[in-house]
Amino acid sequence: MNRPTNPHTLTQANAPVGTHAGYMPGFGNDFETEALPDALPQGMNSPQKCNYGLYGEQLSGTAFTANPPERTWCYRIRPSVKHSHRYEKINLPHWKSAPCIDPDVISLGQYRWDPVPHSDSGQNWLTGMRTMTTAGDVNTQVGMASHIYLVTESMVDDYFFSADSELLVVPQEGRLRFATELGIIDLAPKEIAIIPRGLLYRVEVLEGPARGFVCENYGQKFELPGRGPIGANCMANPRDFKAPVAAFEDREVPSTVTIKWCGQFHTTKIGHSPLDVVAWHGNYAPYKYDLRTYCPVGAILFDHPDPSIFTVLTAPSGQPGTANIDFVLFRERWMVAENTFRPPWYHKNIMSELMGNIYGQYDAKPQGFVPGGMSLHNMMIPHGPDNEAFEKASNANLGPDKLDQTMSFMFETRFPQHLTTFAANEAPLQDDYIDCWTSLEKKFDGTPGKK
Numbered sequence: 001m002n003r004p005t006n007p008h009t010l011t012q013a014n015a016p017v018g019t020h021a022g023y024m025p026g027f028g029n030d031f032e033t034e035a036l037p038d039a040l041p042q043g044m045n046s047p048q049k050c051n052y053g054l055y056g057e058q059l060s061g062t063a064f065t066a067n068p069p070e071r072t073w074c075y076r077i078r079p080s081v082k083h084s085h086r087y088e089k090i091n092l093p094h095w096k097s098a099p100c101i102d103p104d105v106i107s108l109g110q111y112r113w114d115p116v117p118h119s120d121s122g123q124n125w126l127t128g129m130r131t132m133t134t135a136g137d138v139n140t141q142v143g144m145a146s147h148i149y150l151v152t153e154s155m156v157d158d159y160f161f162s163a164d165s166e167l168l169v170v171p172q173e174g175r176l177r178f179a180t181e182l183g184i185i186d187l188a189p190k191e192i193a194i195i196p197r198g199l200l201y202r203v204e205v206l207e208g209p210a211r212g213f214v215c216e217n218y219g220q221k222f223e224l225p226g227r228g229p230i231g232a233n234c235m236a237n238p239r240d241f242k243a244p245v246a247a248f249e250d251r252e253v254p255s256t257v258t259i260k261w262c263g264q265f266h267t268t269k270i271g272h273s274p275l276d277v278v279a280w281h282g283n284y285a286p287y288k289y290d291l292r293t294y295c296p297v298g299a300i301l302f303d304h305p306d307p308s309i310f311t312v313l314t315a316p317s318g319q320p321g322t323a324n325i326d327f328v329l330f331r332e333r334w335m336v337a338e339n340t341f342r343p344p345w346y347h348k349n350i351m352s353e354l355m356g357n358i359y360g361q362y363d364a365k366p367q368g369f370v371p372g373g374m375s376l377h378n379m380m381i382p383h384g385p386d387n388e389a390f391e392k393a394s395n396a397n398l399g400p401d402k403l404d405q406t407m408s409f410m411f412e413t414r415f416p417q418h419l420t421t422f423a424a425n426e427a428p429l430q431d432d433y434i435d436c437w438t439s440l441e442k443k444f445d446g447t448p449g450k451k
């Protein structure tokens with residue numbers, strides 16, 4: 001059963017002038033926000049006694065000596081360490097972590113799935129997470145996992161954080177509220193959220209059922225890509241990222257905290273809401289971003305550029321230019337290239353491409369890749385437009401053409417992605433996917449001229 005959410009349980013800071021209600025603009029900014037006046041110490045981090053009897057606590061998302069270091073100072077009703085039970089291991093059998101290789105599953109290939117249906121029983125953010133692929137190794141903080149979430153129930157007096165990962169959330173249907181230690185993020189399709197490693201939150205259903213995609217990043221945090229010759233504007237602009245203003249609950253009620261740690265899940269019990277941060281300042285925060293503000297840049301005379309021009313966020317791997325994960329967006333745009341085969345070219349790629357459809361039709365796959373569906377073209381596995389897309393693009397009159405009503409994305413990683421047993425055996429895998437290329441005919445007959 002969905003419990004209605006009560007926005008009045010959280011005391012929220014007034015939105016600063018010139019921002020959207022409840023959010024502060026900017027990517028990686030050093031923010032400051034307080035839900036009660038003078039709750040935030042000024043000029044220092046650790047006063048001998050904090051105002052209102054708050055405890056000061058630092059959440060560090062990078063090593064202290066990283067460049068730049070990312071951390072946030074929280075002023076809270078109780079320190080996070082206050083819990084009354086030892087950690088207990090629990091089982092969330094559908095949320096997997098790398099390495100997770102089922103020897104009976106073949107990951108080499110081209111795969112496509114219809115939307116995973118909602119189950120008959122109610123599911124929350126934790127029980128409704130379904131891992132599709134894993135890559136790398138959670139213990140060495142390398143790689144990623146891709147998940148589908150199917151959520152119908154709010155978490156009630158239940159809280160969660162992942163010590164393993166940062167989560168990139170891409171909704172496809174329904175609306176969710178992430179009530180976090182640092183404030184509230186409401187999220188709808190065509191928006192994304194980034195929930196940093198270690199940040200505690202509860203997920204509520206504002207409008208269900210909710211389905212979407214998650215990229216779980218075990219590695220270095222997502223950042224804005226280098227813009228190179230494109231310069232300071234277009235693509236994802238920093239001001240369109242929104243961090244929440246401070247919001248807190250002062251509620252004494254038996255609650256549980258679940259922690260994902262080295263691929264396993266543990267719970268402990270506490271006697272209060274841990275969303276009790278009254279004020280915070282720092283540069284380690286959750287944020288949301290409206291994908292409709294992404295300004296695509298592309299070919300304006302001929303040819304089809306590499307999809308890296310559509311990178312929204314990139315998570316570096318340590319090897320420059322070779323991402324642990326790129327988050328790439330294929331959205332509405334004008335196609336104007338002359339004498340050009342406009343859809344993606346046929347290709348093999350060292351990077352592994354996990355795609356999801358948020359809405360509409362993707363140009364390389366007019367049929368079969370539907371909203372809520374996913375596809376995987378793994379490391380060095382050939383793929384490209386299906387026969388229908390090839391014929392249409394090869395014979396089209398090449399006037400300016402608006403690709404309208406379309407939004408798909410790619411989680412692209414330098415590591416091979418392994419299908420989970422769920423993705424291979426339970427999720428609605430399209431067994432006939434590779435047939436979309438079998439009708440591509442031989443046109444070559446030894447004579448020159450365009451066929």
Ligand SMILES: O=C(O)Cc1cc(O)ccc1O
Nearest residue numbers: 306307343344345353364383
């Ligand atoms: O495979 C895909 O559809 C994604 C993709 C799109 C594109 O424009 C170029 C390369 C690529 O992998």
Ligand SMILES: [Fe+2]
Nearest residue numbers: 347353377383
């Ligand atoms: Fe591709």
